[in-house]
Amino acid sequence: MASVEHTDGTGLTGEDGVRRRDFINIAAVSFAGVGGVAVVLPLIDQMNPSADVLALASTEVDLSAIQPGQAIKTTFRSQPLFVRQLTPKEIAEADKVDPSTLRDPQTLEERTVDGKKQWLITMGVCTHLGCVPLGAGEGENRGEYGGYFCPCHGSSYDTAARIRKGPAPKNLEVPKFSFTSDTAILVG
Amino acid sequence: MSFPWAEQYTPKHPLMQWVDEKLPVPRLVYNAVGAGYPVPRNLNYFWNFGVLAGLALMIQIVTGIIMAMHYGANDLVAFSTVEHTMRDVNAGWLMRYAHANGASFFFIVVYLHIFRGLYFGSYKAPREMVWLLGLVIFLLMMATAFMGYVLPWGQMSYWGAKVITGLFGAIPVVGEPIQTWLLGGFAPGNASLNRFFSLHFLLPFVIAGVIILHIWALHIPGSSNPTGVEVKGPQDTVPFHPYYTAKDGFGAGIFLIAFSILLFFAPNFLGHPDNYIEANPLSTPAHIVPEWYFWPFYAILRAFTVDFFFIPAKLLGVLAMFASILLLFFLPWLDTSPVRSGRYRPTFRKFWWILLADVAVLGYCGGAPAAEPFVMISQVAAAYYFAHFLIILPLISRFEKPLPLPGSITEAVLAKYGKTDGETVAVPAE
Numbered sequence: 097m098a099s100v101e102h103t104d105g106t107g108l109t110g111e112d113g114v115r116r117r118d119f120i121n122i123a124a125v126s127f128a129g130v131g132g133v134a135v136v137l138p139l140i141d142q143m144n145p146s147a148d149v150l151a152l153a154s155t156e157v158d159l160s161a162i163q164p165g166q167a168i169k170t171t172f173r174s175q176p177l178f179v180r181q182l183t184p185k186e187i188a189e190a191d192k193v194d195p196s197t198l199r200d201p202q203t204l205e206e207r208t209v210d211g212k213k214q215w216l217i218t219m220g221v222c223t224h225l226g227c228v229p230l231g232a233g234e235g236e237n238r239g240e241y242g243g244y245f246c247p248c249h250g251s252s253y254d255t256a257a258r259i260r261k262g263p264a265p266k267n268l269e270v271p272k273f274s275f276t277s278d279t280a281i282l283v284g
Numbered sequence: 285m286s287f288p289w290a291e292q293y294t295p296k297h298p299l300m301q302w303v304d305e306k307l308p309v310p311r312l313v314y315n316a317v318g319a320g321y322p323v324p325r326n327l328n329y330f331w332n333f334g335v336l337a338g339l340a341l342m343i344q345i346v347t348g349i350i351m352a353m354h355y356g357a358n359d360l361v362a363f364s365t366v367e368h369t370m371r372d373v374n375a376g377w378l379m380r381y382a383h384a385n386g387a388s389f390f391f392i393v394v395y396l397h398i399f400r401g402l403y404f405g406s407y408k409a410p411r412e413m414v415w416l417l418g419l420v421i422f423l424l425m426m427a428t429a430f431m432g433y434v435l436p437w438g439q440m441s442y443w444g445a446k447v448i449t450g451l452f453g454a455i456p457v458v459g460e461p462i463q464t465w466l467l468g469g470f471a472p473g474n475a476s477l478n479r480f481f482s483l484h485f486l487l488p489f490v491i492a493g494v495i496i497l498h499i500w501a502l503h504i505p506g507s508s509n510p511t512g513v514e515v516k517g518p519q520d521t522v523p524f525h526p527y528y529t530a531k532d533g534f535g536a537g538i539f540l541i542a543f544s545i546l547l548f549f550a551p552n553f554l555g556h557p558d559n560y561i562e563a564n565p566l567s568t569p570a571h572i573v574p575e576w577y578f579w580p581f582y583a584i585l586r587a588f589t590v591d592f593f594f595i596p597a598k599l600l601g602v603l604a605m606f607a608s609i610l611l612l613f614f615l616p617w618l619d620t621s622p623v624r625s626g627r628y629r630p631t632f633r634k635f636w637w638i639l640l641a642d643v644a645v646l647g648y649c650g651g652a653p654a655a656e657p658f659v660m661i662s663q664v665a666a667a668y669y670f671a672h673f674l675i676i677l678p679l680i681s682r683f684e685k686p687l688p689l690p691g692s693i694t695e696a697v698l699a700k701y702g703k704t705d706g707e708t709v710a711v712p713a714e
Contacts (some may be wrong), residue, residue, distance in 0.1 A: 138378055138379075146373045149372075
């Protein structure tokens with residue numbers, strides 16, 4: 097298309113050896129690229145949890161009605177949360193185990209709050225593939241280690257909700273929580 | 285299609301050669317919007333608006349799909365899920381404002397695209413099919429925009445749905461059953477909302493499909509140009525890329541700046557406050573108007589206030605409104621002048637400006653309250669609109685003496701820059 101080549105200097109090399117047209121081309125396309133990236137960020141961010149979801153990101157639990165040996169099932173961030181008061185026998189059983197023999201080595205102390213060792217607060221989400229383990233409800237199968245038992249693929253957790261047998265790789269997760277009074281906790 | 289001197293796609297990399305053998309998509313792109321599509325060298329900025337309309341559609345599809353991720357198509361929750369999008373979803377306000385204002389910008393560029401076509405005679409042979417498909421896209425856009433406006437389930441949404449479906453109720457005998465069928469009830473409700481959502485999601489992809497046909501039909505004769513003189517040889521064209529990708533890119537930059545100004549500084553300027561009140565079937569807003577891009581047609585609808593013999597005014601208004609668009613399908617055969625461009629048609633050009641003013645007046649009246657003097661002005665302007673296409677245009681075509689046409693595009697370009705050297709002699713196309 098020789099007929100459209102101009103000789104008025106627009107395409108000519110400047111003093112610094114850079115063609116004016118090349119400079120404009122690269123500058124314009126780069127700027128459009130930056131703009132494109134800036135636009136993509138909110139398009140991706142909109143799929144993150146929205147403000148109303150984040151507003152429900154912490155849960156208060158009243159412990160006063162939970163007797164030793166009992167557990168309740170509540171929800172934290174739309175997932176089941178197990179809150180259990182351990183019996184002295186269960187605490188003793190958990191302490192008896194040498195952590196170094198465990199798949200995910202942790203002591204009961206590390207999984208509870210100082211001085212309130214009887215309160216075991218864990219997610220009710222099996223660390224294998226996310227089913228809800230049995231054992232929080234009255235009369236449910238608690239597995240051969242007396243903690244929780246996941247019916248999906250047979251993972252057994254002990255009285256400190258540590259993985260002992262089956263395919264799950266980790267202990268039941270202990271969420272971040274704190275005591276707001278002697279009988280109430282704030283999870284999250 | 286395309287001209288014999290179009291540049292050929294010749295992939296050099298072995299991978300691209302392999303792809304070209306199996307599925308020649310890069311070749312298709314190259315020939316459609318790459319260096320393989322020769323375009324008249326004299327296109328002005330009015331030729332940007334096709335690409336800009338495509339850009340607007342892309343913005344609508346992307347923001348729309350995102351909005352659908354946060355929306356609940358149910359009359360109990362629709363309004364609050366839209367507010368949820370606005371307040372809770374990350375950048376949700378941006379998505380919704382971009383979608384709402386994107387619709388307006390889509391119509392702005394499409395109206396400019398249409399009036400460009402009207403001025404430069406782009407609808408004439410051999411491009412009638414391009415024009416007809418463009419009108420189909422326009423009708424689909426109007427349907428899509430209307431149904432989208434219903435989805436937030438605000439007061440204007442609800443009453444808009446009621447009024448527009450009421451148009452079909454004007455048809456004799458079968459009108460009311462049709463209206464009930466469209467709504468899935470006796471008034472807009474959950475059934476209407478659900479089907480509008482479903483169709484509002486579908487139609488943009490139908491539009492995208494018709495756009496492909498529109499471009500296909502365009503590329504058979506090749507793009508028109510401001511002189512209306514057909515391409516005669518290689519000296520009349522430049523490759524689409526990089527010449528018009530650069531020019532369209534510049535136009536896109538201006539478009540996005542204008543869009544951003546409205547989006548970030550006046551996002552509700554074109555909206556109606558009443559639509560932030562949840563739909564209430566028991567109370568009509570005091571001043572109910574459609575979105576601005578429907579105003580000219582709304583004015584034609586309201587211009588009919590008295591029965592004509594046995595035809596009720598309501599039906600006349602509806603017929604006139606649909607006719608005002610359907611009329612455009614006959615335009616290529618109503619304007620019989622062999623000269624395309626308004627540049628060389630002095631009389632036609634004057635009436636084009638009058639038509640533009642007439643549509644602007646109709647638009648103004650359509651947005652104004654249904655009271656005098658607007659009703660009377662609408663009546664005059666609506667009558668003129670039909671007269672322009674049915675009487676004035678055929679008469680101009682017959683009696684107008686056009687100005688002398690340039691011998692070729694190149695001749696026109698060189699004359700513009702005061703060069704008439706004999707180097708570039710027009711070579712006839714094969």
